[in-house]
Amino acid sequence: MSMITASAWVPRGAAAAFPTKYDVDETELARISKLAKLQLADAEDDLDDARNGRIINPQDNDSSEEGDEDRDVPMTLPQKDADDDLKEYDLDNYDTDSAPNRGETMAMFGNAPSLAYHQSNADDPYITMQENEEEDEEREDLQILASDNMVIAAKVEDEVAHLEIYVYEDEVDNLYVHHDIMLPAIPLCVEWLDLPVAKNTADVNSKGNFVAVGTFDPDIELWDLDTVDSMYPNAVLGQGGEEAKPEAGEEKKKKKRRKKSKKANDDYHVDAVLSLAANRQHRNLLASSSADKTVKLWDLTTQKCAKSYSRHTDKVCAVAWHPKEATVLLSGSYDRTVVAADLRATDPKAPRWGVESDVEIVAWDPHDPNYFYVTTESGVMHYHDLRSAPASPETSKPVWRLQAHGESISSFDINPAIPGFLATGSTDKEAKLWNVQPTGPSMVVSRNLGVGKVFTTRFAPDSEVAFRLAVGGSKGNIQIWDTSTNAAVRNAFAHRVGPANGEVKERLVGVEEDSSDSEDEGGVEPGAEGGEGEAGWESMEDD
Secondary structure: OEEEEEEEEEOOOOOOOOOEEOOOOHHHHHHHHHHOHHHHHHHHHHHHHHHOOEEOOHHHHHHHHOOOHHHOEEOOOOHHHHHHHHHOOOHHHOOOOOOOOOOOOOOOOOOOOOOOOOOOHHHOOOOOOOHHHHHHHHHHHHOOOOOOEEEEEEEEEOOEEEEEEEEEEHHHOEEEEEEEEEOOOOEEEEEEEOOOOOOOOOOOOOOOOEEEEEEOOOOEEEEEOOEEOOOOOOEEEOHHHHHOOOOOOHHHHHHHHHOOOOOOOOOOOOOOEEEEEEOOOOOOEEEEEEOOOOEEEEEOOOOEEEEEEOOOOOOEEEEEEOOOOOOEEEEEEOOOEEEEEEOOOOOOOOOEEEOOOOEEEEEEOOOOOOEEEEEEOOOEEEEEEOOOOOOOHHHOOOOEEEEOOOOOEEEEEEOOOOOOEEEEEEOOOOEEEEEEEOOEEEEEEEEOOOOOOEEEEEEOOOHHHOOEEEEEEOOOOEEEEEHHHOHHHHHHOOOOOOOOOOOOOOEEEEOOOOHHHOOOOOOOOOOOOOOOOHHHOOOOOOO
16 A cells, blocks of 8 residues: 655755754754653563563553453463573673683784774775765765755555655656655644754744644654654654653653543644644744644644634644734634634634535635635535625535535645646546636646545645646655646646747656556556547646
């Protein structure tokens, strides 16, 4: 099994030109020791149980706390026989270094008295590649140019969850994996941050290159994208981060670890994190929504939950900050409602809109923030006016409503540079581009890009690559589609696309992968035989 569940772009110039290798110094060792302390304590408990002659089922920890002794399985070991078998190897003195006899050397080749030894590798004539040359070569391999974009993809491959950090070189149509980050659980959402989290800096305007990751675990992990081969996140938002702090007592930690409640609270999530939204005006604020039915506001400077909100009656799957009003947050839920709330208000009542099925995605229109979009599980796209709040969710009247897909609209994005240019992706394996005009929306083109069920569609954030769309899905591969090379898009947005010299060939850039690694889910691959039109794609001109 391999799939890409979420993605995000990093703007040009935000990444360090030369990312650094992960360095474990004393400070870092102390930090990761705190993060790993809970796991180590669990391992010690399991070891104690084994020594006491019991095997405990890890899934029954909660039951064992309540005195359910029936779940303990007695374990008998032929200890005496095992000791007799191992006695001849004298393992108790295995690490003891015996002193050499007179005349023996401590060298590996003790019978080679003329073996030369050089204080520095530079003095050794047999070493042709010096250390600095190796470091320079490795440093060059990691280099990110000012014209490069990073693309973050949350991926699950053979039951292993990780982030793949790609570098996209638009000028040469190249996409490659720069490095990856291992994750503890299946990732569900990612959000790029420009704040240097957990960095000792006094400059409030300092920039960073971080990513926040929400998974099936209730904790939110924050990773530095400019550090390669990191072992642990730079910070953790949630119960895991709180328990790893040094001020908490050992007894208190143990109790929390043993009694992880599923009851929602004001301090941290207790279920999967489904959506993340960074506040671009107040960079230290991060909003998150969860399957525990709450929305939480995090202060990234203190790494604590500043406020918790319970305005929905079911899982909250989407959140989005207003592009102008920095305190207004939009949230959508499986309770089939969307709420636009000013987080400064103490009144729990807030404008609420209703839709026909479970909400998938909510997004403000960046070109006219008085409006917002909602996509649903039934494949419908809604366009609402914030100023026309209904008296009740049942009386909601969108500006327009469109059956965009036959199945769930699992991904949606608005082009930040080109007004009215939308992208949707669905579990029907189609990625569609739309042109929204005052008279309403119209489909420009529909594509099966060979990624399987489409779980993420994201436009590039920079004006130089405004027409590039990252698409990923259930086959575990990601494609960068230059939509400006599509004839229908060029006709629909001719005022934004430069004139072409000669015939324009459609561009689709991906990473070369072994076909055996991905699951064959059908559909028409770009360039495959048996499709309709050029390269097996179906195109639809704007009416």
